[in-house]
Amino acid sequence: MPQINPYLNFKGNCEEAFNFYKSVFGGEFPYVGRYKDMPPSEGEHASQIDGNLIMHISLPISKETVLMGSDVGGDWAKHTVEGNNIQLSINAESEEDATRIFNGLSAGGQVKMPLEKTFWGAFFGMFTDKFGINWMVNYDYNQQK
Known part of the structure; x- marks a missing residue:
């Protein structure tokens, strides 16, 4: 059965937000990927973003639920506002x-x-x-x- 998890987008403060969530829920980040870790062939979008920002981070908050997120930038940031900065992620x-x-x-x-x-x-x-x-x-x- 597919698993659905919330995916949050931030405009530069994803790491700060996830450290806050970690302080509340506990646990560890099984994966933290930064834009600078992306291969250059993955498109121009990533080149418009500070390499130290979060490309993807995840925090398990229960056996069934993983809170995930990333920073957005470039053209994507123009369309990201509070209220539409969440997706449902299906695994x-x-x-x-x-x-x-x-x-x-x-x-x-x-x-x-x-x-x-x-x-x-x-x-x-x-x-x-x-x-x-x-x-x-x-x-x-x-x-x-």
Whole structure:
């Protein structure tokens, strides 16, 4: 069964926010990726962002829920405001499941990033559905069953 987690976007203070959330929920960050860690071939978007900012961070807050986030910049920052800075992130159980969910939920909506293999080892895509809800669909190739 797919897992759904909240994904928060920030305009430069993601690390500060997640350290605050960690102080409340406890735990450790299993992954902290910075924009400077991205391969140069991943597009111009990342080159517009301070390399020390957070590309992706996650904080497990229960067995079932992981709070995730990133800093946005460049053109994406222009469209990010309080209220639309959250997405629902679905972690699928297979590439086929990810494709089915992505195609189904994005029908009639606007694809922001097509579903594709990424440098971080996932099959990933983003879209806004026809109701204005922001979604991310992810399948980690190395996830443990």
